[in-house]
Structure formats: structure tokens, C-alpha cells
Amino acid sequence: MSQKKHSVAIIGCGRMGQEYARAYAAYPDTEIVAIAEYHPERRKAVGERFGVEALYPDAPALLRDIVPDIAAVVTPVKYTKEAVIACAEAGVKGVSADKPLAAVLSDADEMVETCAARGVVFGGGNLQRAMNEVQEAARRIRSGAFGALTGASVHGFGGEISGGGCQHISVLRLFAGAEVEEVTAWGTPEEALAGDTDDGLIIHGRFRMTSGLECPVFGTPTPSTGVEVWSEDALVRWNWAPPEVFQGFDANGRRIRLNTNYAPYSWSEFGYLTGSIRSLIATVETGSDLWISGHDLRQALEVAIAAKLSAMRDSAPVRLPLQDRSLSLYPRPYRWLGGDATGQPQSAAEAKGGA
Ligand SMILES: NC(=O)c1ccc[n+]([C@@H]2O[C@H](COP(=O)([O-])OP(=O)(O)OC[C@H]3O[C@@H](n4cnc5c(N)ncnc54)[C@H](O)[C@@H]3O)[C@@H](O)[C@H]2O)c1
Known part of the structure; x- marks a missing residue:
């Protein structure tokens, strides 16, 4: 493991984003330097919980101030593309997105191609493949x-x-x-x-x-x-x-x-999310193969x-490959729009780490 601490931003810090934040806060070679979270109360709650003061509503606002080494995009799927591409264009070295990557195939292509063209490592999130x-x-x-x-x-x-x-x-x-x-x-x-x-x-x-x-x-x-x-x-x-x-x-x-x-694997605290995150860090450091990539998604x-x-x-x-890249398959509403828009909001108390 390198001595360098990688700076990390969490983009979308709801239920799953908080799992990423717990992991990145725990590793000795990563430090969460900023969080983009759309919901104001949750933003404040996760800032306090993870000791992060640089808080923003979304990725473009965050990237205007801070370009982290690594960004974990864990927004509802509808907002993934904008965040991933903004990170890649800003010069983030490694960006991850969770599943499913997109609804429209051409949106998935755009993320994979933008990251590849800019030499950005594009990881694939909390999947059992990792x-x-x-x-x-x-x-x-x-x-x-x-x-x-x-x-x-x-x-x-x-x-x-x-x-x-x-x-x-x-x-x-x-x-x-x-x-x-x-x-x-x-x-x-x-x-x-x-x-x-x-x-x-x-x-x-x-x-x-x-x-x-x-x-x-x-x-x-x-x-x-x-x-x-x-x-x-x-x-x-x-x-x-x-x-x-x-x-x-x-x-x-x-x-x-x-x-x-x-x-035995030295990183086991966060289930297979650990494999995903550690492999992303290793790829950023050494160019090794990702265990789960945006391309896989x-x-x-x-x-x-x-x-x-x-x-x-x-x-x-x-x-396959499908010729018509405008084809789509939308995930269920919770994944597409998130808990707030689909009647399953996470309370501020939960976001603080309580029950
Ligand atoms: N791999 C897995 O095991 C797994 C499990 C659960 C969820 N997921 C995926 O994770 C994603 C999020 O799910 P969740 O359960 O955390 O949902 P959630 O609704 O709890 O959290 C989403 C968060 O993103 C925030 N947000 C929305 N738009 C934003 C934007 N543009 N910029 C910044 N923040 C924004 C919301 O305010 C919310 O806090 C979904 O894509 C879902 O499919 C994956």
C-alpha cells in the first residue's frame, strides 16, 4: 500500500453513499475531503458524521472548488451520467458509479468513452464480481x-x-x-x-x-x-x-x-464493496485490472x-453489440430517482448513523 493519502469525494450521500463513506473514512490511505449531497438536512448530517466540512449540493458545485483523486458517484441512476462526466472532465483520477449504470445505452457509452478518452479509471461499484x-x-x-x-x-x-x-x-x-x-x-x-x-x-x-x-x-x-x-x-x-x-x-x-x-484478504470490513473500492485504488496507483468496471456495468x-x-x-x-444505442431499460423508480422522490426518504437521524 502506498504512503500517499488519496483524497476522495462522495457524490450522493444517501443510504448507499454512506456505505462508501464508511469505507473510505476507515481506510488508512484515503481521506474524504468533500461530499456532494442534494438534500440539505442529510448533507449536514453526513458532514458531521464523517467529519467533512466541504459540503456541496451536487458534483459541478463541488468540482469548482475541489478536484479529488477519487470520486464515488452514488446518486440515483438518473443523475449518474452528469456526475461521472463532470468528474472525468475535471481531472479526477478514478471515478466509480453504482448499479445500474444508466437506463439508455448511449448514456452508458458516453460515460465509458469519456473516462477512457481522458485516462480516468472508471470503476463499477458494489457488485459481487468484486x-x-x-x-x-x-x-x-x-x-x-x-x-x-x-x-x-x-x-x-x-x-x-x-x-x-x-x-x-x-x-x-x-x-x-x-x-x-x-x-x-x-x-x-x-x-x-x-x-x-x-x-x-x-x-x-x-x-x-x-x-x-x-x-x-x-x-x-x-x-x-x-x-x-x-x-x-x-x-x-x-x-x-x-x-x-x-x-x-x-x-x-x-x-x-x-x-x-x-x-485470506486483508480488506474484509465492508463485504464486497471493499473489493470494489480497493481494486479502484490499486488501479489508480498501478494500472492493474479493475475487479468491477464501468465497462462491466x-x-x-x-x-x-x-x-x-x-x-x-x-x-x-x-x-450483441446492439446497433441501436438509443435503446433503454429503466430500473425501478427507487433506483432511478432515489428514496426522497419515491416515498422512502432516509431521515436525518438515520443519515447520522442512528437507527
Ligand atoms: N450495489 C448495491 O448493492 C446497491 C444497493 C443499493 C443501492 N444501489 C444504487 O445506489 C444508488 C443510490 O441508492 P440509495 O439507496 O443510496 O438511494 P438514496 O435515495 O438513499 O440516496 C441517494 C442520494 O443521492 C442524493 N442525490 C440525488 N441527486 C443528487 C445529485 N444530483 N447530486 C448529489 N446528490 C444527489 C439524494 O439526495 C440522496 O441522498 C442507486 O443507483 C441504487 O441503484 C446499489
Whole structure:
């Protein structure tokens, strides 16, 4: 770890932003120097809670005074693009956004491309792909320890395929070491298929990966609700926890579960948010690979859009990358607009860290 303290700004300091603030306030090599929070009472509460005096209503106001090394954008999705691009244009070295990245595909493109053009590290937020054990399982797959992959599957791809579904797509792409290149999907219920959002939409279908793998997609729990990949004799199962690994078969033909013995990780206090943040810092310092990136979130949005499109077209196969970048899939209103606008505000007492 470097001796230098990275200056950090939190942009949007509601429920999830406060989780980022707790983490960045705890690490020895980061210091929160400013917070942009739109709601005046909450702004004051989080300023006191995290000992930050430089408080602003939004990213443009903050960036006029302070350009931090790192900015965590944790606003409702509607405001993510403006904040990410303002940070990138101001010269922030590393910026993160949470899930889903956007509703319109071209907005996701604009964020990824602006960061890339300016050499800004664009991290991807609180996703299970950034869990240390998920990363280690992926390294073992990649090392050839289980042989060549022969199959993959996604389970429980329903409820909110853009909001929560990017967890599945991000792990699938990591384990498979490939992109989704074609989506064939069936969607229920009718009302969800007819709407603009992913709210309640359940998708069954199949993804074809660029590696040639055919990946069945189960919209409901199977009983797994995660992602599996397998080879001739091994299976790796991510099911919202450190991945299980099986290799070989016993006398009854059942898979034999291996003791995974994942290496201890020095940063464990904040669950997989830790992996996301520590990997962003490492990438800013050394150029190492991000464990979850803005690009990963963009790819996940694209797959979710393609899945809904295929389902609306009577399961016609949809090829990726999508040519029409104006296509969109809106997340449920809470994610899009935040708690204040959707009848679930966080009280100042809660923002201060109370119950
Ligand atoms: N990865 C995860 O596990 C996870 C979990 C929950 C939420 N999220 C995502 O985090 C985001 C925020 O969710 P939340 O639960 O914290 O919502 P929230 O409503 O509690 O907080 C959002 C905050 O952003 C502030 N805000 C709104 N517009 C702003 C702007 N332009 N500039 C600065 N501040 C602004 C609001 O005042 C509010 O305090 C959403 O995108 C959501 O999808 C991710």
C-alpha cells in the first residue's frame, strides 16, 4: 500500500453513499475531503458524521472548488451520467458509479468513452464480481485447474434484470472469460414486458457466449439464484456468496465438493464493496485490472436490454453489440430517482448513523 493519502469525494450521500463513506473514512490511505449531497438536512448530517466540512449540493458545485483523486458517484441512476462526466472532465483520477449504470445505452457509452478518452479509471461499484473469492475462483478457472469450460448457466434472472441482474452478467462474463454475443429470451408477466422498467420482469432463455458456450438462463430460482460454469469434471457455483467448487465424482456419481481454501484478504470490513473500492485504488496507483468496471456495468445493461427486446419479439435472437444505442431499460423508480422522490426518504437521524 502506498504512503500517499488519496483524497476522495462522495457524490450522493444517501443510504448507499454512506456505505462508501464508511469505507473510505476507515481506510488508512484515503481521506474524504468533500461530499456532494442534494438534500440539505442529510448533507449536514453526513458532514458531521464523517467529519467533512466541504459540503456541496451536487458534483459541478463541488468540482469548482475541489478536484479529488477519487470520486464515488452514488446518486440515483438518473443523475449518474452528469456526475461521472463532470468528474472525468475535471481531472479526477478514478471515478466509480453504482448499479445500474444508466437506463439508455448511449448514456452508458458516453460515460465509458469519456473516462477512457481522458485516462480516468472508471470503476463499477458494489457488485459481487468484486468479492475477493469470486476473483480468486475466476483466476483458478483461467489457470486451467478445472480444464476447458464446457457449459455455463444463469439462475434466478428475474425481478429486476437491469438493477440486480448486472450481478449475474458481471460474474458470468468473468467466469466464462467471454462476452454475451446473442440473446434469446422469453419474458413474463405480460405487464412487466409491456412496461418501460425492469420491475418484476422474469427472463428465461439462453445466452450464446463469444467463446461458443451456450448458457441457459432460468428466470426463477432452480434452487440456485446465481451463475454456474463447468468443465468435464468440475463445477464452480457463485450463488451470492464465496463460490463453491466441485471436482470429480464419487461412487454414486455425485460431484465431490472441494475445500476452496480461499486466501485470506486483508480488506474484509465492508463485504464486497471493499473489493470494489480497493481494486479502484490499486488501479489508480498501478494500472492493474479493475475487479468491477464501468465497462462491466455497461455490458450488463446491454444484455438486459437485449433480453427484454428478444422476449418482446417472440424470442427472436438478438445479436450483441446492439446497433441501436438509443435503446433503454429503466430500473425501478427507487433506483432511478432515489428514496426522497419515491416515498422512502432516509431521515436525518438515520443519515447520522442512528437507527
Ligand atoms: N450495489 C448495491 O448493492 C446497491 C444497493 C443499493 C443501492 N444501489 C444504487 O445506489 C444508488 C443510490 O441508492 P440509495 O439507496 O443510496 O438511494 P438514496 O435515495 O438513499 O440516496 C441517494 C442520494 O443521492 C442524493 N442525490 C440525488 N441527486 C443528487 C445529485 N444530483 N447530486 C448529489 N446528490 C444527489 C439524494 O439526495 C440522496 O441522498 C442507486 O443507483 C441504487 O441503484 C446499489
